[in-house]
Amino acid sequence: MKNILLTVSYDGTDFTGWQRQDFGETKNFSRTVQGEIEIALEKMLKTPVTLYGSGRTDSGVHAVGQKANFYSPVDTIPEKNYIRALNSFLPPDIRILDSKEVDENFSARKNATSRTYRYFISVSPSVNASMNRFSWSVPYTPNLENLNQMASLLKGEMDCSSFASSGDESVSPCRYIDEAFFFYEKNFPSGEDMLVFQIEANAFLWKMVRTLTGTLVMLDKAGKTQEDFKRIIESHSRSKAGITAPPTGLFLYEIKFDGIRRHA
DSSP: OEEEEEEEEEOGGGSSOSSOOOBTTBTTSSOOHHHHHHHHHHHHHSSOOOOEESOOOOTTOEEEEEEEEEEESOTTSOTTHHHHHHHHHSOTTEEEEEEEEEOTTOOTTTTOOEEEEEEEEEOSSSOOGGGTTTOEEOOSOOOHHHHHHHHTTOOEEEEOGGGOOTTOOOSOOEEEEEEEEEEEEEOTTTOOEEEEEEEEESOOOTTHHHHHHHHHHHHHHTTOOHHHHHHHHHHTOGGGSOOOOOGGGEEEEEEESSSOOOOO
């Protein structure tokens, strides 16, 4: 039996998230990324297979670098053949980008040392149609320096209670943040400059990245500064933070396995 690690990209618009949801005898009643890939694996391998993801993205959230592993009961299939074979069974809004054999004890979730998200923001008066599904339209001129001054406070071990959704079930609100910053990047195919918020941490609370994005944009638009953001962090109160940005602009960008393993 081989342990296969997949790199997965998906357009999350029409999914209720990554995690499979079972309702009685109706498997995958809600359309999920995990559920669709498991259906494809069963068609390919002729037996049910469980897929283990490195992170759970919410409804409408996308990915370009999700990682997931499964145990294949067929030892004769070359590791790279899973790319073409699975893509032939999968819908077009999910693509397998890579596949490789890993140690039998490897876990995409437990062995992940950090997760990186990117949030894309359109700052044009009108959003190009190609980006409606993949960005948040905020028609104002951001102060990039101010945004990065505020984002610089997101560093190291932190109590992130101010940015957790009320439904979060994490044992601890503390997370270790490696970096957080804003930059501009040209979007394909429109060539439009997109404002991007990138954040890397060992893990995230429920809707944490979207709440951070909404809060930082709200503060900058209102002319607030680093001191205002610091007060929100130190309040440990979700009511002090800003709006939760919509899922459309959020991408799970990268999973790393070679860093320091910190608390979940």
